[in-house]
Amino acid sequence: MLVLLVVLVVRRRQSDHAFTQALDERGERLALALWATGERYWDYHLPSGALRRLISVQRGDDGGLIEDTLQATALIHPDDLETARQALVACLDDAASRYHAVLRVSDGDAGWCWVRVRGRVIERDRAGAVVRIAGTALNVNATREAERERQIAAEVLRSMSEAVAVVDAEFRFVSVNPAFLRMTGYAESDVIGRTADMLDSDQHDTALQAQIRLQAADEGRWSGELWQRRKDGDEFLAAVELRTVHDAELDTRLHVAVLNDITQHKRTEQELRYLANFDTLTSLPNRALLSERLSRAIIRAHRQDRRVAVLFLDLDRFKDVNDSLGHAAGDRILRAAAVRLQQTVGTQHTVARLGGDEFTVVIEDLAHAHDAERVAREIINAFEAPLVLDDRREITISPSIGISLYPDHAQVPTALLKHADTAMYQAKAAGRRTFMRYDDNMDIAVRQRATLSGALRKVLDRGELRLVFQPRLSLPASRITGVEALLRWYSPEHGDIPPNDFIPLAEESGLILEIGEWVLREACMVLGRWRQHGLDAMTVSVNVSVLQLLRGDLPGVVARVLEDTGIPPHLLELELTESVLMANAEQTATKLQAFRALGVSLAIDDFGTGYSSLAYLKRLPITTLKIDKAFVDELPHDAEDAAITSTVIAMGHSLGLNVVAEGVETAAQMRFLADKGCDEIQGFWIAQPMDALQCLAFIRNWRPESLPRPSAPARVVTLP
Ligand code: C2E
Ligand code: MG
Ligand code: MG
Numbered sequence: 001m002l003v004l005l006v007v008l009v010v011r012r013r014q015s016d017h018a019f020t021q022a023l024d025e026r027g028e029r030l031a032l033a034l035w036a037t038g039e040r041y042w043d044y045h046l047p048s049g050a051l052r053r054l055i056s057v058q059r060g061d062d063g064g065l066i067e068d069t070l071q072a073t074a075l076i077h078p079d080d081l082e083t084a085r086q087a088l089v090a091c092l093d094d095a096a097s098r099y100h101a102v103l104r105v106s107d108g109d110a111g112w113c114w115v116r117v118r119g120r121v122i123e124r125d126r127a128g129a130v131v132r133i134a135g136t137a138l139n140v141n142a143t144r145e146a147e148r149e150r151q152i153a154a155e156v157l158r159s160m161s162e163a164v165a166v167v168d169a170e171f172r173f174v175s176v177n178p179a180f181l182r183m184t185g186y187a188e189s190d191v192i193g194r195t196a197d198m199l200d201s202d203q204h205d206t207a208l209q210a211q212i213r214l215q216a217a218d219e220g221r222w223s224g225e226l227w228q229r230r231k232d233g234d235e236f237l238a239a240v241e242l243r244t245v246h247d248a249e250l251d252t253r254l255h256v257a258v259l260n261d262i263t264q265h266k267r268t269e270q271e272l273r274y275l276a277n278f279d280t281l282t283s284l285p286n287r288a289l290l291s292e293r294l295s296r297a298i299i300r301a302h303r304q305d306r307r308v309a310v311l312f313l314d315l316d317r318f319k320d321v322n323d324s325l326g327h328a329a330g331d332r333i334l335r336a337a338a339v340r341l342q343q344t345v346g347t348q349h350t351v352a353r354l355g356g357d358e359f360t361v362v363i364e365d366l367a368h369a370h371d372a373e374r375v376a377r378e379i380i381n382a383f384e385a386p387l388v389l390d391d392r393r394e395i396t397i398s399p400s401i402g403i404s405l406y407p408d409h410a411q412v413p414t415a416l417l418k419h420a421d422t423a424m425y426q427a428k429a430a431g432r433r434t435f436m437r438y439d440d441n442m443d444i445a446v447r448q449r450a451t452l453s454g455a456l457r458k459v460l461d462r463g464e465l466r467l468v469f470q471p472r473l474s475l476p477a478s479r480i481t482g483v484e485a486l487l488r489w490y491s492p493e494h495g496d497i498p499p500n501d502f503i504p505l506a507e508e509s510g511l512i513l514e515i516g517e518w519v520l521r522e523a524c525m526v527l528g529r530w531r532q533h534g535l536d537a538m539t540v541s542v543n544v545s546v547l548q549l550l551r552g553d554l555p556g557v558v559a560r561v562l563e564d565t566g567i568p569p570h571l572l573e574l575e576l577t578e579s580v581l582m583a584n585a586e587q588t589a590t591k592l593q594a595f596r597a598l599g600v601s602l603a604i605d606d607f608g609t610g611y612s613s614l615a616y617l618k619r620l621p622i623t624t625l626k627i628d629k630a631f632v633d634e635l636p637h638d639a640e641d642a643a644i645t646s647t648v649i650a651m652g653h654s655l656g657l658n659v660v661a662e663g664v665e666t667a668a669q670m671r672f673l674a675d676k677g678c679d680e681i682q683g684f685w686i687a688q689p690m691d692a693l694q695c696l697a698f699i700r701n702w703r704p705e706s707l708p709r710p711s712a713p714a715r716v717v718t719l720p
Contacts, residue, residue, distance in 0.1 A: 031056045031065045039136040042119065044072060046130055051075060077104035077112050087117075092130055097121035099133050102140065116140045163238075163259040169252060171196040171213060183238075183261055185231035196257075201227035201235045212242070216255055220244040225262065236263045279353040281331055282338035290352035290360055294413040297350075297364045298406050304365075308406040309372035311361040312420035313341070313379065313399045316432040318357035321397065323550040324588060333395060336387035344382040345375060359399075360417065369405055369437070376401045376435035383433075398433035400424055409438050422446050429504070453505050455491050460514060465489055467522050468689035471698060472541070472660060472682045475674045478704035482539035482573070484682060485523035486689045487515075507547050516548040517557050524565040524572065526692045531567075535699060541573040541603060546588075549576065555594035562598070569599030573624060577605045581620065589619050596621040603660070608648065617655060625652040629663025632683070636672035649676045 034041055034056035041054035051072040054065050076084050080103035087101035099119040107113040119135020157164055163180035167173055173191045181188060184199060191198070197209055204227060215222045222242040229235050238259040247254050277289040285293065294310065301308045315337060322330035334357060341359055342351045350362040363375055379399060386394035402423025410416045423438040426445060430436065459465050469483040489497045506512040520542050527540045548554050562569055574595060581588055581604060592602055603624035604617075608631050627648055634641045645661070652659040661673045664683030673681055687698055 027065060030054070034065070034136070037136075037138070039138045040115075041134070041136055042117075043122075043132060043134040044119075045132055049073065075105050077106070080104050088133075091119075091121065091133065097130070097133075099135060105137070107139075114140050114144045163261075165191075165196070165257045165259070167196050167255045167257065169254075171255070174254060180259065183230075183236070183259065184228070185234075190231070199228040201229045203227040203235070216242055216244050217253075225266075228259075236261050237266050238262065279355075282335055282353050284338050284342070284359070285350060285352040287352065287354050290350065290354070290362070291413050293350045293352075294362050294416065297362055298411070298413065298416075301364065301406055306364070307366035307369065307372075307408070308416075309361075309363040309366050309369075309375070310404050310406075310416045310420040311363065311372065311376055311379070311435075312402040312404075312417065312424040313359040313361065314401075314424050314428070315357040316398045316400055316428070317546070318397065320546050320550055321395070322357075324546075324591075325395075329389070329391075329393070329395075332389040332391060332393075333387060333397060336389050336395075337383075337397065337399075340382055340387060341379065344379050360420070366405075369408065372403050372405060373435065373437065376403055380433060380435065400427040400432050401435035402427055402438065403435060404438040425449070429501075449505070452494065452497070452502065453509055455493060456489075456502055456505055456509065456511060459489060459491070460518060464491055465515065465518065466691065467519065467526065468691055469526070469540075469695040470682055470689040471687050471695065471702075472539075472680045473686050474680050475670075475678060480686075480699045480702050481537065481680065482541060483695060483699075484541040484543075484575070484689075485519060485526075486543070487519055503545065507545055510547070510551075512545045512547050513552050516545055517561075519543075520558065521561050521565070524561050524567045527567055527571065528565045529692070530696055530699075533696060533700070535696075537571075538699070539571045539573055539601070540567075541575050543575045543605065546576065546581075549588065549591055554591075555598060558595065558600060559598055562600075570601065573601035573603050575603045575605040575626065578607050578609055589621070592621050601658075606662075608644065622657065624658040624660060626660045626662050626682075627678075629683075632661050632663045632669055632673075633665075635669045642672065645673070645678075646676045649673075649678050653677065 030041065034054070040056070043052045043054075045051075049071055050069055052067060052069040054067050057064055057066055072084075073081065083101055083103050087099055091097060091099040097120050099117065099121075101117045102114065103117065104112040105115050115137040117135065117137045119133050121130050121132070122134045123130075123132040125131050157177040160177060161179055163183040164177045165173055165180050166175045172193055172195050176188060176191055181191075184191070197206075200206075200209065208226075212222050212224075221244065222240070224240060226238050226240050227235050228238050239262045241258045243256050245254050245256055246252075277286060278284065279286045294308070297308045300306075315333070318330070318333070321333065325333075334353070337357075338351070338353060338359070341361065345351060345361050345363070349364070350360075352360045352362075354360055361375070361379075363372055366372060379401060383398050384396075386396045388394055402420045402425065404410060404416045404419035404423060406416055409419045419438040419442075422442045423436045426442050427434050427436040429445075429449075436442075466488050467485045468488055469485055471480045472482040472484065473479070474481040487499050487503070489499070489502055491497060503512065506515050523540050523542050527535075527538065530538055544554070558572070558574070561567075562572065576588075595602055601623040602621065603626050604620075604622055605626045606628040607625045608628045625648065627645060631641050631645050631648075635645060636642055649659045658679050660680040660682060661669075661678050662682050664670055664673065664681040664685045666685055669683075670681055670685060687695075690698060
């Protein structure tokens with residue numbers, strides 16, 4: 001059976017007039033009460049299912065009541081009949097006999113409306129069975145709609161991925177959504193009632209909070225980024241949108257804040273900015289940032305009437321190191337070099353990596369031009385000590401540095417960099433491990449160099465190269481036992497060009513591979529001809545560039561040349577300069593084994609100029625040490641050189657090596673070396689380098705007694 005909501009008025013039929021009057025009064029009061037509360041009165045008769053309603057209507061100033069009776073089932077929405085029935089069952093079971101339900105009833109033409117029905121039993125029969133229930137019904141359409149909206153809003157808030165917090169005018173948390181709790185790591189009970197500054201990170205000062213409050217109060221909104229602290233202490237960057245709303249019920253202001261965690265986003269943004277401005281390998285500024293900083297430095301210098309220096313730095317023979325040790329080691333060297341450089345010049349100056357092994361230092365606030373040179377010298381000195389790589393290996397590498405100055409040499413960053421680069425090349429040409437200050441003549445030198453490299457490309461085709469030979473004298477045997485082949489370039493356009501000038505160019509262009517192979521073949525062919533003249537035991541030494549060793553298949557080339565020319569391998573010696581060998585000791589050691597396997601000898605040239613350690617020497621499969629001319633020059637008076645030379649000879653012998661002294665120009669030098677047990681000597685005192693024919697004649701005419709007298713000047717044998 002059912003329920004209904006409607007309103008009934010109880011009417012007891014009484015004939016008594018006074019009673020009727022009293023009843024009328026009550027009716028009026030009831031009408032007034034119903035009108036005031038908006039409720040309707042209903043009275044439900046269980047046995048018949050009839051429902052009487054009493055509805056208050058407004059007539060002018062007066063209130064009145066309309067009454068009707070209808071079947072409860074006709075009034076209630078079919079879908080809610082069950083609800084009504086259950087409410088009735090509950091009422092009948094209830095000790096207090098209360099009726100309560102929320103359901104839809106017909107609202108005439110307006111369709112259905114939601115009503116909240118409340119009532120209680122007002123009459124029972126003698127047996128105690130309920131006969132009537134009466135009560136009121138209130139249209140709750142509007143509140144239900146509002147409630148529904150609230151529920152939807154609450155659900156939206158709950159499911160939002162953005163954190164939402166509602167704070168009151170004092171910024172105390174009134175409510176927060178689950179995303180907010182997830183974001184901050186707090187429980188709801190931790191935050192409600194506390195002020196929002198509990199989340200503040202130390203990264204902002206308190207002034208910011210005050211400013212946010214002020215702006216929220218004035219403009220009703222604030223947006224910005226705030227570092228916030230989670231419960232676990234971690235900090236995150238939140239993008240905050242704050243809106244002020246007016247709570248009509250409480251008549252107060254509330255602020256609704258929506259927070260997005262943008263820490264990751266920010267980090268990516270920063271990374272991108274970093275990538276655009278910094279070199280990832282060394283973490284130094286890259287070319288872009290360098291140009292920017294240099295421009296600013298120039299503007300400042302212009303205002304303050306001061307100088308800016310640009311130091312362009314390139315690591316000597318880095319390419320060889322990179323090729324021989326591998327790129328991973330190359331990267332380590334670059335990182336270590338970057339650190340050494342920054343440490344040397346100090347963090348107040350910009351150190352940038354332009355790529356490859358090129359670095360730039362910008363020095364501001366220079367009062368004098370020579371201050372830049374002082375810094376360059378400091379850098380070169382700092383690189384004397386080996387770089388300790390992050391795999392704990394040690395390597396020594398020197399820089400060549402070019403210097404340009406603002407405003408002396410150029411006014412704009414690009415020109416300053418270009419000039420410093422030019423000066424750096426000059427420093428390389430001057431023998432590396434040094435610095436040069438730019439001057440206008442350098443541009444001319446650069447152009448000459450360019451034309452020289454152009455000309456060098458044609459040397460082989462034009463047959464402009466030739467070899468000269470310098471004899472080597474065995475001191476114990478007093479015999480010429482070998483020669484060193486030395487390269488000469490005569491260019492019709494540029495005249496005689498010394499090897500120290502064009503070999504670096506040939507190395508740079510890679511032409512050294514072809515040229516080196518030509519030298520090797522030519523030297524062996526000459527030796528082959530000499531052998532036909534009976535010089536069976538004569539050896540030939542050929543200088544080899546490290547590039548030949550590192551690129552291409554030098555052992556293969558040597559084997560082929562030996563075979564083609566029929567030279568026994570033990571008569572060929574390859575000379576490699578010390579600095580180059582030592583920079584790559586580990587890698588070259590294995591490569592050198594290939595030559596030893598062929599049976600050719602290996603010499604370390606210019607010994608003493610590099611950084612050989614005895615430990616390294618032992619590991620290299622070499623046969624000969626050639627003491628550099630620099631140590632021979634001042635013999636025998638210079639005590640230090642005398643000590644070094646004696647030590648090198650003794651050390652070489654202890655390692656089973658043949659020791660040769662280069663650049664011997666006097667008899668005194670020869671005697672000193674002979675005393676110390678040096679095996680061979682080479683130098684102008686015996687003979688200058690000569691062409692093949694001259695040299696052959698020199699060797700054949702050689703007699704021990706033809707050694708010059710002690711006082712005799714250096715002599716060159718010329719053939720008739
Ligand atoms: P190096 O191998 O140390 O050759 C010795 C240099 O010293 C030669 O200079 C020689 O002429 C010079 N010299 C010899 N005795 C004396 C002396 O008593 N006094 C003086 N003042 N100098 C002396 P050069 O021919 O100008 O060669 C210079 C360097 O060029 C060589 O030094 C070598 O490293 C390189 N070089 C020469 N030929 C070749 C070559 O075919 N291939 C390669 N890769 N390098 C070569
Ligand atoms: Mg040599
Ligand atoms: Mg030498």
